[in-house]
Amino acid sequence: MRSGVGLVAAQGRRRASRPALLAAELVVLLIALAALAPGLFTSADPLATDPAAAVLAPSADHWLGTDQQGRDVFARVVHGARASLEIGVGATLVAVTAGVLLGLGAALAGRWIATPLLRLVEVLLAFPGILLALLVISIVGNGTREIALAIAVGAAPGYARIVRAETLRVRSAGFVESSIALGVAPGRIVGRHLLPNVVRPLLVLATIGLGETILAGSALSFLGMGPKPPTPEWGSAIADGRDYLATAWWISFAPGAAIVATVVAVTVVGRGWHARLGGGR
């Protein structure tokens, strides 16, 4: 998860064409709408079971068919957007916030605080992010918030490293040096000069990173660590259909396609914005 942020950003040069970017922005908008107001897309109840209508193939009544309990797969995919996005967005927000604090601390604090912080980041970077997430889950247990936290712990060190490097770069820029010389209060320098310059590129990276946290979140909830059933969620919905692959492939297929569409759209949008910001440093 974490090491990917920088890597995907490095691909920012390969800028999506305008129509592709627009289409991706539209998809992101639709998925956000589905998460906020699923009723706009489907009137079916994602939790309503109907044994008589179990494992139906896609049809006019059930666009994506029904699952083993007769629940409408399309409704579950639409309603699943909320939990899946909550995990992805929540994890990214926590990771970025923690990354900013750790990174600023490691760059600006005195040696007695900065060195331990830097060591902590280095140690956390020694774990592959997904394993760190699994470790956290084994301690805090299952659930939407727990998954988000776990992924954030895996992703934060990467952001912290970027923030630290970026802060050190901006710190030595002329306008900061002259603010210091003019006697501007340190807090004001951090708030007015450092943070905006550090956070702006970071937010774009976080957009690209969002795709990776959504992927990681769906993997963990596929393994049964996510929200409790029957809450609709894409990763767990794929797990639901695993026993029916031979007869009812659509149960697992539809939520997976939703994940792919979301991650592609978010990544294209992130890269597009990255390119618009001037394509990295």
Add this chain to the structure above:
Amino acid sequence: MVAVMVGAATVAFLALELVADDPVRTVIGLRPATPELLAQVRSDLGLDRSLPERWLLWVGGIAHGDLGTSYQLQRPVLEIVGEQLLPTVELALTAFLLGAAGGTLLALATAGRRPRARAASGAAELLALSTPPFWLGIVLLTVFSFQLGWFPVIGAGESGLRALVLPAVTLAVPIAAMLAQVLRDGLEQALAQPFATTARARGISELRLRTHHALRHALLAVMTLSGWIVGSLLGGAVVVETVFGRQGIGRVAATAISSADVPTVMGVVLLSSFFFVVVNALVDLLYPLVDPRLRGRA
């Protein structure tokens, strides 16, 4: 490197401390929790000692290859992991070779070629990197095992090599895509250099230029990916082994998490991070071999 490992062990230690109450309960299970039994279990687990003492024991134990005891199975973690290591290594190695071969071929074929070929390949790579591996595995299972019946449905053991194909392909796809992206960028930069023009002027074939001259330059960019690749293989193993019902340490980790068997999870995580650190160190050693310009600078 040693410092990082000790740090990682310390993080693991603190994490274990956070859940220190639960292991007593897990070990006792359904037996009546008399005070004597509680004290017995606490001293068995070393929980009656002071924190720094336990830390020293833990780190010292790891240095001797002692990763603690599984709460669930009541056996040394190292033993459990050791038994399951082979299938995972087999899977990861096959996946890595497949991914490396696929990514290299794709990059060699598309670097600096017509925009349309590059765009198509770029789109395919984005798609591959945006696909959850466990879902890709399920799609492959549906198509090739259930519909076409080419490969066995469940796991290793039955017919070793054939059972390895789908899981390995599943793991290899994102690696091939990432490698192709980075390698193509590297190749295109190398092909734009004056030495490429010189080589072409000497009448070298395009294929030989790419494989013998440009590829080595591009390899440097790929080597920085090693950390990502190892992480992707290890994390991927957890879900792919579950999807395909294979044996392996990923499966051990997934099961241990669902039964809150923290020492086992920790053992897998620590061993993985150890492996991760070693690979990164090896790659650092490889840089001067690939790039003569870096020799004698260390």
